[in-house]
Amino acid sequence: MSDIVISAKDVTRTFMISAGAFRGKKPLHAVNGISLEVERGDVLALVGESGCGKTTLAKMLLGLLPPTQGTIKFAGEPVSDIERLKLAGLVQPIFQDPYSSLNPRKSIGSIIILPLKVQGDPNPETWRRRGEEMMEMVGLPARLFNNFPNQLSGGQRQRVAIARALISKPEVVICDEPTSALDVSVQSQILNLLQDLRKELNLTYIVISHNLAVVEHIATKVAVMYLGRIVEQKDVESLFAAPEHPYTRALLDSVLTPDPSMNVPDTQLGAAYPNPVNPPSGCTFHPRCAKVMDHCSAVAPKAIPRDGGFAECHLYDENEGRGRQAS
Amino acid sequence: MSDRILEVENLTVDIPVGGGMLHAVQGISFHVDRGETLCIVGESGCGKSLTSLAVMDLLPSKAFRTANVLNLADEDMLSVGERRMSDIRGNTMGMIFQEPMTSLNPAYTIGNQMEEGIKRHKNVSTAEARERAVYLLEKVGITGAASRLGQYPHQLSGGLRQRVMIAMTIMCGPNLIIADEPTTALDVTIQAQILLLLAELQREFDMGLILITHDLGVVARIADRVAVMYAGQIVEQGTADQVFNRPTHPYTQGLLECIPIPGKTDRSKPLGSIPGIVPSLVGKFSACHFAERCPYAMDECVAGNIDMRGAAAAGHEYRCLLDNETCDANARKKGVA
Amino acid sequence: MADGTIKSRTGVHIEDRIIDEPSPGERARKRMFSHFGFMFGGFILLAIIALAFLAPLISPHDPFDQQLARKLIPPIWHDHAKVTWVHPLGTDQFGRDYLSRLIHGSQISLLIGFSAMLISGVIGTALGVAAGYFGGRVDMVVNFLITTRLSMPVILVALAVVSLVGNSLTIVIWVLGLLIWDRFAVVMRSTTQQVRNLDYVAAAQAIGCSVPRIIFSEIMPNIVNNLIVVATIEMAHAIILEAALSFLGLGVQPPAPSWGLMIAEGKNYMLFDPWLIGIPGTALFILILAINLLGDGIRDVTAPENRN
Numbered sequence: 011m012s013d014i015v016i017s018a019k020d021v022t023r024t025f026m027i028s029a030g031a032f033r034g035k036k037p038l039h040a041v042n043g044i045s046l047e048v049e050r051g052d053v054l055a056l057v058g059e060s061g062c063g064k065t066t067l068a069k070m071l072l073g074l075l076p077p078t079q080g081t082i083k084f085a086g087e088p089v090s091d092i093e094r095l096k097l098a099g100l101v102q103p104i105f106q107d108p109y110s111s112l113n114p115r116k117s118i119g120s121i122i123i124l125p126l127k128v129q130g131d132p133n134p135e136t137w138r139r140r141g142e143e144m145m146e147m148v149g150l151p152a153r154l155f156n157n158f159p160n161q162l163s164g165g166q167r168q169r170v171a172i173a174r175a176l177i178s179k180p181e182v183v184i185c186d187e188p189t190s191a192l193d194v195s196v197q198s199q200i201l202n203l204l205q206d207l208r209k210e211l212n213l214t215y216i217v218i219s220h221n222l223a224v225v226e227h228i229a230t231k232v233a234v235m236y237l238g239r240i241v242e243q244k245d246v247e248s249l250f251a252a253p254e255h256p257y258t259r260a261l262l263d264s265v266l267t268p269d270p271s272m273n274v275p276d277t278q279l280g281a282a283y284p285n286p287v288n289p290p291s292g293c294t295f296h297p298r299c300a301k302v303m304d305h306c307s308a309v310a311p312k313a314i315p316r317d318g319g320f321a322e323c324h325l326y327d328e329n330e331g332r333g334r335q336a337s
Numbered sequence: 338m339s340d341r342i343l344e345v346e347n348l349t350v351d352i353p354v355g356g357g358m359l360h361a362v363q364g365i366s367f368h369v370d371r372g373e374t375l376c377i378v379g380e381s382g383c384g385k386s387l388t389s390l391a392v393m394d395l396l397p398s399k400a401f402r403t404a405n406v407l408n409l410a411d412e413d414m415l416s417v418g419e420r421r422m423s424d425i426r427g428n429t430m431g432m433i434f435q436e437p438m439t440s441l442n443p444a445y446t447i448g449n450q451m452e453e454g455i456k457r458h459k460n461v462s463t464a465e466a467r468e469r470a471v472y473l474l475e476k477v478g479i480t481g482a483a484s485r486l487g488q489y490p491h492q493l494s495g496g497l498r499q500r501v502m503i504a505m506t507i508m509c510g511p512n513l514i515i516a517d518e519p520t521t522a523l524d525v526t527i528q529a530q531i532l533l534l535l536a537e538l539q540r541e542f543d544m545g546l547i548l549i550t551h552d553l554g555v556v557a558r559i560a561d562r563v564a565v566m567y568a569g570q571i572v573e574q575g576t577a578d579q580v581f582n583r584p585t586h587p588y589t590q591g592l593l594e595c596i597p598i599p600g601k602t603d604r605s606k607p608l609g610s611i612p613g614i615v616p617s618l619v620g621k622f623s624a625c626h627f628a629e630r631c632p633y634a635m636d637e638c639v640a641g642n643i644d645m646r647g648a649a650a651a652g653h654e655y656r657c658l659l660d661n662e663t664c665d666a667n668a669r670k671k672g673v674a
Numbered sequence: 675m676a677d678g679t680i681k682s683r684t685g686v687h688i689e690d691r692i693i694d695e696p697s698p699g700e701r702a703r704k705r706m707f708s709h710f711g712f713m714f715g716g717f718i719l720l721a722i723i724a725l726a727f728l729a730p731l732i733s734p735h736d737p738f739d740q741q742l743a744r745k746l747i748p749p750i751w752h753d754h755a756k757v758t759w760v761h762p763l764g765t766d767q768f769g770r771d772y773l774s775r776l777i778h779g780s781q782i783s784l785l786i787g788f789s790a791m792l793i794s795g796v797i798g799t800a801l802g803v804a805a806g807y808f809g810g811r812v813d814m815v816v817n818f819l820i821t822t823r824l825s826m827p828v829i830l831v832a833l834a835v836v837s838l839v840g841n842s843l844t845i846v847i848w849v850l851g852l853l854i855w856d857r858f859a860v861v862m863r864s865t866t867q868q869v870r871n872l873d874y875v876a877a878a879q880a881i882g883c884s885v886p887r888i889i890f891s892e893i894m895p896n897i898v899n900n901l902i903v904v905a906t907i908e909m910a911h912a913i914i915l916e917a918a919l920s921f922l923g924l925g926v927q928p929p930a931p932s933w934g935l936m937i938a939e940g941k942n943y944m945l946f947d948p949w950l951i952g953i954p955g956t957a958l959f960i961l962i963l964a965i966n967l968l969g970d971g972i973r974d975v976t977a978p979e980n981r982n
Contacts (some may be wrong), residue, residue: 266554
């Protein structure tokens with residue numbers, strides 16, 4: 011019995027970008043037809059590099075940006091129909107930079123209890139106590155309630171951000187690179203904390219990350235994004251055991267594990283990085299693909315069901331490319 | 338001329354701050370040979386960036402630098418004046434920074450900046466400078482190099498800009514390159530390409546390379562030798578093989594425990610972690626800076642100075658009171674060795 | 675444990691230590707009191723404000739009291755027979771005590787400077803913050819208004835309006851206030867744009883904060899430093915403009931002891947009795963200097979924080 015807590019269908023978000031002094035505006039499809047479903051308790055990882063649209067998608071899932079096309083639903087109800095405050099109580103963000111995600115002029119305590127204030131939570135006398143309980147839950151001593159962000163380390167600030175996100179008991183938390191800006195020794199603390207809290211509070215996570223080692227550790231499902239589309243989506247074990255899309259393979263190859271006996275791998279991607287305003291024709295990945303075929307530049311691939319998920323690649327298209335699959 | 342390009346002994350950097358004196362770097366020693374890659378790895382605040390600035394004499398004006406020895410290709414850098422230093426920088430010693438956005442001047446073309454570099458140091462004509470620029474741009478993998486010379490930095494992507502930075506740095510054929518987090522701001526797939534490029538160029542031009550980073554994966558793959566820094570000191574130093582396969586210092590062991598490794602780390606268990614935060618380096622501090630976060634700390638650890646001692650293999654040293662066998666046993670218990 | 679950590683309910687280590695830095699408020703206070711320009715300028719400004727408030731009490735004479743028998747007595751430092759301590763700064767061409775007029779004049783300068791700064795501040799900040807926060811068409815409209823306003827020569831417009839509508843103190847204040855809001859708008863717009871893209875604003879939106887709450891509770895506290903700096907600049911600006919208007923005869927009307935007016939009235943005697951313009955001129959100079967030093971001090975004290 012699947013409990014789909016958040017879903018997106020054919021979601022597109024287009025920005026009009028000026029293409030030059032006298033040339034008017036061109037459309038930039040930051041997110042270009044994305045569909046996904048997240049079940050309760052899942053940790054869906056959105057993986058991709060700059061320009062793939064993951065941050066834009068996150069903003070849409072948070073309800074901060076409306077899709078240009080398509081619908082995003084929360085427990086079956088379109089997000090556009092859900093009232094602003096109610097949505098805030100259902101889905102909350104954790105941002106990447108602990109130095110810009112906290113208002114430097116407000117105390118830690120007032121930052122953490124702000125959601126209660128805004129929601130008009132009925133018992134103001136309990137706010138402080140609940141704030142302190144939340145702080146304890148994320149590993150911050152309650153006596154820091156009146157301190158300011160500049161007095162805390164990066165890891166501590168990220169804990170404040172987590173406390174703020176969870177105090178209104180949301181169902182879904184969208185983590186945008188939650189540990190990328192932190193030191194290695196702090197990253198593991200925060201990752202462990204996120205895992206613990208997910209179990210304790212029965213949360214569902216959507217994690218945006220470019221760090222595939224972290225993804226492999228905490229995600230249950232992985233969606234690989236490239237230029238606004240999901241090019242491969244699978245359960246985490248399947249994806250890491252047998253990545254099928256050539257871009258996924260290149261990404262996985264780029265993960266540098268601390269093994270001194272190995273060298274830096276050659277991902278064979280070439281230096282031609284695409285411009286999102288002028289995406290390549292057909293399959294947008296074709297100029298960089300090691301396994302490109304003739305028709306890849308003409309026809310965009312559809313999502314082909316594979317192994318519990320899908321991959322958008324002509325290599326797996328039953329009508330074409332079957333013969334090349336073996337390589 | 339010997340193979341040793343850089344020799345540093347007992348380098349110290351102190352910076353006066355509001356609350357006293359910040360001992361940012363405390364008596365570190367290391368060396369780099371021709372064709373060798375030394376990685377200085379550590380987390381924020383460990384002093385690795387200041388170390389590179391100290392070597393290039395580019396510290397902020399209120400900082401104090403001292404060292405017993407600071408030799409670049411047998412030339413004593415402690416006694417040279419600013420004039421000679423500015424001849425050395427960009428010429429025999431090159432530096433690559435983290436942010437290609439801000440290290441290239443947006444007001445000048447790529448070609449302009451590259452040619453300026455070589456004309457400053459060597460007596461070449463514009464045509465020769467241009468030829469070398471094109472040659473190097475192609476070497477770093479930029480197609481259509483001749484036309485790129487007329488482009489401005491903002492017209493290139495981050496990865497391309499970093500390649501241009503690298504080409505600029507080797508215009509004068511330096512003996513030593515210091516790269517400070519050169520790939521941190523780049524995408525993962527581009528990072529691999531840039532690192533491959535650096536390794537290739539180093540081999541071809543027989544340069545020494547110091548790579549400063551916090552990314553242990555990068556270090557393992559490209560370093561010949563590794564220096565692990567914590568709170569201003571080098572706590573472990575050795576070949577990449579020694580440091581990663583037999584991590585001896587508790588901090589190194591702790592760091593390796595923290596990193597998830599696909600296929601190896603158990604998904605059902607929490608990641609290893611090092612509790613607490615880095616201590617303040619202002620004013621007085623305990624002998625071992627790691628003591629308050631170390632699972633094996635003893636009373637003696639905060640008593641007096643702790644010197645480097647040899648580990649199991651030659652050339653592998655670490656700064657700890659625990660002996661070799663104990664450290665090895667700890668590493669095996671943690672599963673990092 | 676050695677590092678003073680405790681485990682919380684979820685088995686997480688509690689980090690007990692914080693970075694030993696003062697809070698933003700404490701840091702600002704510390705810096706303020708050690709900044710020379712800030713303290714010096716602030717002190718002088720406070721002294722002048724005190725002068726203005728206590729004017730009726732400390733003026734030796736009535737500033738409007740004309741005693742033609744005592745006209746044009748030089749100030750005490752001149753080597754002249756008529757000099758007297760009864761009138762330490764001398765008297766003007768109508769025999770009015772200059773010291774008293776100077777002290778009362780401070781009221782006018784400060785009142786006009788402060789009020790015009792408030793009016794222009796409210797207008798300019800509202801426009802600038804709206805443009806910076808909403809962007810798009812709102813930004814276009816505000817930019818158009820700013821450009822229009824910048825193409826108007828302030829003095830000429832002020833003169834024109836005042837000559838049409840009349841020149842009471844209130845009218846001068848409103849005319850100035852409605853004309854000098856442009857710097858507020860420009861600075862507040864760019865500062866708001868910088869803050870608006872920071873993650874904590876996005877977090878506030880995600881929490882469901884209303885737009886007014888975001889603007890006043892999240893954005894304003896972080897731009898108020900720039901606001902204060904611009905406020906000091908514009909206060910000085912308003913004071914100088916009023917002096918210029920009065921000098922041209924279209925500001926405050928005689929017999930009010932506006933410093934600008936005192937200069938105007940004294941200009942015919944410039945060659946033989948230069949103190950008539952020297953004294954109010956110096957007073958204006960000191961007041962503007964104090965305000966500017968204060969503004970610079972505030973900027974220095976708060977700027978490094980802004981860069982964080």
